Each structure stands twice: as structure tokens, then as C-alpha cells.
Amino acid sequence: MIELRDLTKRYGPKTAVDGLSFTVRPGTVTGFLGPNGAGKSTTMRMVLGLDAPTRGDVRIEGKYYTELKEPLHSIGALLEAKGVHGGRSAYNHLLCLAQSNGIPERRVGEVLEMVGLEGVARKRPKGFSLGMGQRLGIAGALLGDPRILMFDEPVNGLDPEGIHWIRTLMQRLAREGRTVFVSSHLMSEMAQTAEHLVVIGQGKLLADTSMAQFIAENSRTHVRVRTPEPERMRDVLTAEGLRPATGADGALEVDGAEAPRIGELAAAHRLVLHELSTQRASLEEAFMRLTAQSVEYHGHAPGDGDMPAPGQPPGPAGGPAPGTGTGPGEATGPAQGPPGGGQPPPAWGQDWRRRGGGR
Known part of the structure; x- marks a missing residue:
């Protein structure tokens, strides 16, 4: 079990995590969701003692991470797939972790086989693909056969078989009574994996509930x-x-009544139905609705209201383009050419291309 109480982390004037309190319980896969910049990775780093809280605390089975004598027996984590020594083989990387936590060497071979890397055990991970790096990181998390597993974006770089494998693995670990805490931006995958959700936005707790209740x-x-x-x-x-x-x-779209009741009404009035179906939102739709006001970085597709139309100069939505406004030092009216008339200066990059830089 992982317990967070009023967990807060500030970096100068910026508050990355703001008073988080929740409990990650054993026996279920708990999904950890939030937009980019919400504070998920910072929270996970504080669980492992990699970052010190500004206020509050986080405990693992009632203890601080620094109090765990051999932490890999209590909690295994994957935070950064490429966080390995590139000069050591995959086997020796895991062997170093095992020896530092009193884990027998035979366990290294077991976890390499478990994640499907036994064939490249003697190769250096600096040549691994992202998916192979993820598998090695998961092997490290499993090394101590811990009661708690924590994964940050574990499916990044995995192929469909690998995604199915890690999903099945996490669910099996939860059924064994372990605590499984996983963050991901892949909503469709999270919907198939997690039973409980913790959602944060701008460092604050937005939801701590079951998957079904969150969507409803x-x-x-x-x-x-x-x-x-x-x-x-x-x-x-x-x-x-x-x-x-x-x-x-x-x-017709009907709120406030179940499909069986509507079907009974239709039958009673001898109405023919071609379709009668309950429409439920996906996890992605529910997540987008809840976190709409917590997204720090917004992208825009062409055609959005604050994007210029094709052929138009860029400028604020509804306002003048640069060089045509009424701010200090700007000309009013249409954009002005060079003094004395003549042709306007070439567009950015044209002069460089003329000199041969674009070849």
C-alpha cells in the first residue's frame, strides 16, 4: 500500500504537486492519470525518495522509502526506461541491482525470461530499442518479487504483443494481492487495464474513484x-x-431512461424499432471533460479560431497581424513596405536559399 498525505512539491514559484492525499491499495490496478505537466512523474519520484516533498509525506507499507533496508523487496518501479548504464550488459545491470538488495543471482535469469529478453541478456542496453528498454526496466522492477509495483508509462515503445503482455502481467500481479500503480496517456489501454483511477490536474487531486464511477x-x-x-x-x-x-x-437520443423501459414503451404502442442502444462515453471522453480546465499546454489544428487562415499573416485571433497593429512602434493600417517604396524584403529563408544554403 502507498499512502500520500498532503504531499506538496514546489520548485521556486511553481507548485508541481499541491496537497495530494490518496491511498493506492493492494489487489487492484490503480491508474494514475493527468495531462502533461500535471505532476504525475514528480509524485512518483517522491514515492521513491528521489525528490523531497516541500510539505506532507508519502509512505510505503507504513514506512518512508529511506527506511526500507532492501527496498526492491518492497517496491519495484519503472520511471525511466533508459535509466541504465549503457556499458553493462542487460544481465550485469540486473545483477548489480540484485546484489545491492540481497537478491540471489538466479533471480536475474528468471526475470529476463519473464520479460522475453533472455536472448539478449549479454548485450549492452545502449543498443536496445525503446520497447526492449521498457522490458529491461520492467525486469528490474520485478527483480525483488516486490509487494508493490509502480510503472510510469510502461507501454511506451511496446508493440501490440508487448502491450498485451504488460497489461496481462499487471492484472495478474494485482490478483495475487499486490499493489499496482501505473500512469499512462493511452486512455484506451488504461480502460482495459485499471479498475481504479486517481486523476490529477495542475498538481491537485481531481478524482479518486473506480473506473466505472469515473466514466459515469x-x-x-x-x-x-x-x-x-x-x-x-x-x-x-x-x-x-x-x-x-x-x-x-x-x-432520437433519450436521457433519464434505461433502454429496456424505452423498448417496453415502444412495444406497448406497437412502434417498430430499428435500433435501441445505450451509448456510453469512453474513458478518454470522460478524462477530457474532467481535465479541460487543467491542461497546461494546448495545441491547435489549422482552422481553430486563434490560428490564421491559409494565406493570412499570423497574428492574435481577431487582432492585427504583426506590423499592422497600433502598439508602440507599429504602423497603423496595411503592412508597410520598405522606405521609398520598392519590393518588400524576401521572406525568411529565401535569401539563404539563394546563396546555396538550401542545397
């Missing part, structure tokens, strides 16, 4: 109804106190 509380669930007599169906639903909406394709 942060999304809209409705029943979709298609019938050749939509107006009659609408009248029947309205008479029951429901307020059906019309979807883009003409189907």
Missing part, C-alpha cells in the same frame, strides 16, 4: 432510438416525462 460521473450516457415513426416515438416519450433530442442522423 464525467460523461453523458443516453439511449439511442431509431424508428421509421420518429414523431410518434417522440410523443410517446414526451408523455412519459422524457425529453428526447434529435441526433445528427435523425435518431
Whole structure:
């Protein structure tokens, strides 16, 4: 079990983690979600004593990480797949970890076989792909057969077989009664792996709940109804106190009633149904809705309101482009050419290309 109490971390004026309190319990896979910059990696580093909290504390089975005599027996972690000595072989990298924690050498071969790296055990990891590096990091986490496992983005770089393998592994470890704490940006994968979620945004706790409850509380669930007599169906639903909406394709969308009840109403009024289905949001949709105000870095696709239209000069949405505004030192009206008329200066890069730099 991992327990966080009022955990806070500041870097100068920036608060990376802000008063987090939650418990990661054994017997379940707990997903750790949040936008980029939310404080997930910083939180995990504080669990392992790599960063010192500004305030609050975090304990592993009731102890601080620094109090664990042989920590790999209590908690195994993957935070950075490439955090290995590139000059040592994969086998010797794990052997060093094992010897520092009183783990017998035979365990090195066992975990290498478990993660599928026995064939490259004597090779140096500096030549490994990202996926192979992830597998080596997972082997290190499993080395002490710990009661707690913590993974930061463990599926990065893995192929579909590898993703299925790590998902199955985490679920099996949880069924054995271990504590499994995993962060990921892959919502579809998290939806298949985790049973419980902890969600943070801008360092603050936003949710600590089951997967099913999180989706139910942060999304809209409705029943979709298609019938050749939509107006009659609408009248029947309205008479029951429901307020059906019309979807883009003409189907009715009904909130506040379960599909079996709507089917019974249709049958009672001899209405033919072509579709009767419950529409539930995905984890990604629920996550996006909850964290919309906590995203620190926003990207924009062409056509967004604050992006210039094709052929238009860049500038703030609804405002003047650079060189055409009314700020200090700027000209008003259309963009001005060079003094005395003539041709405007070449676009950025054109002069460099003329001199042969673009070859």
C-alpha cells in the first residue's frame, strides 16, 4: 500500500504537486492519470525518495522509502526506461541491482525470461530499442518479487504483443494481492487495464474513484432510438416525462431512461424499432471533460479560431497581424513596405536559399 498525505512539491514559484492525499491499495490496478505537466512523474519520484516533498509525506507499507533496508523487496518501479548504464550488459545491470538488495543471482535469469529478453541478456542496453528498454526496466522492477509495483508509462515503445503482455502481467500481479500503480496517456489501454483511477490536474487531486464511477460521473450516457415513426416515438416519450433530442442522423437520443423501459414503451404502442442502444462515453471522453480546465499546454489544428487562415499573416485571433497593429512602434493600417517604396524584403529563408544554403 502507498499512502500520500498532503504531499506538496514546489520548485521556486511553481507548485508541481499541491496537497495530494490518496491511498493506492493492494489487489487492484490503480491508474494514475493527468495531462502533461500535471505532476504525475514528480509524485512518483517522491514515492521513491528521489525528490523531497516541500510539505506532507508519502509512505510505503507504513514506512518512508529511506527506511526500507532492501527496498526492491518492497517496491519495484519503472520511471525511466533508459535509466541504465549503457556499458553493462542487460544481465550485469540486473545483477548489480540484485546484489545491492540481497537478491540471489538466479533471480536475474528468471526475470529476463519473464520479460522475453533472455536472448539478449549479454548485450549492452545502449543498443536496445525503446520497447526492449521498457522490458529491461520492467525486469528490474520485478527483480525483488516486490509487494508493490509502480510503472510510469510502461507501454511506451511496446508493440501490440508487448502491450498485451504488460497489461496481462499487471492484472495478474494485482490478483495475487499486490499493489499496482501505473500512469499512462493511452486512455484506451488504461480502460482495459485499471479498475481504479486517481486523476490529477495542475498538481491537485481531481478524482479518486473506480473506473466505472469515473466514466459515469464525467460523461453523458443516453439511449439511442431509431424508428421509421420518429414523431410518434417522440410523443410517446414526451408523455412519459422524457425529453428526447434529435441526433445528427435523425435518431432520437433519450436521457433519464434505461433502454429496456424505452423498448417496453415502444412495444406497448406497437412502434417498430430499428435500433435501441445505450451509448456510453469512453474513458478518454470522460478524462477530457474532467481535465479541460487543467491542461497546461494546448495545441491547435489549422482552422481553430486563434490560428490564421491559409494565406493570412499570423497574428492574435481577431487582432492585427504583426506590423499592422497600433502598439508602440507599429504602423497603423496595411503592412508597410520598405522606405521609398520598392519590393518588400524576401521572406525568411529565401535569401539563404539563394546563396546555396538550401542545397
